Amino acid sequence: MEITAKFCPCNFEYELDDVKDQLEEMGIIVLEDRCLNYCGQCLIQPYALVNGQNITGNSPEELLKNILQSIDSINQTDKQ
Numbered sequence: 001m002e003i004t005a006k007f008c009p010c011n012f013e014y015e016l017d018d019v020k021d022q023l024e025e026m027g028i029i030v031l032e033d034r035c036l037n038y039c040g041q042c043l044i045q046p047y048a049l050v051n052g053q054n055i056t057g058n059s060p061e062e063l064l065k066n067i068l069q070s071i072d073s074i075n076q077t078d079k080q
Helices: 019-023 039-044 060-079
Strands: 004-007 027-032 047-050 051-055
Touching: 004 060, 019 027, 019 060, 039 051, 047 060
Parallel strands: 004 027
Antiparallel strands: 004 047, 047 051
16 A cells, blocks of 8 residues: 655654655655644644544654554555
8 A cells, every 4th residue: 555644844844854754765655735734733743644644743753653653554454
């Protein structure tokens, strides 16, 4: 299954560059969408929409960890 991670370019703009780069290296489609309609959350914590699911973290590192767990879950579901 194709996996897409959408980011708001205003959400922790520079801090998430490494997260995006690592996901792209894994073959994940990384998109920046001007607004994902999570404006309140956007100001408070890093987040991404992974195949439409809102994934958050208290730091960019935690966000990456949570995204990877979500991807594993998606891949496990596809295998069933």
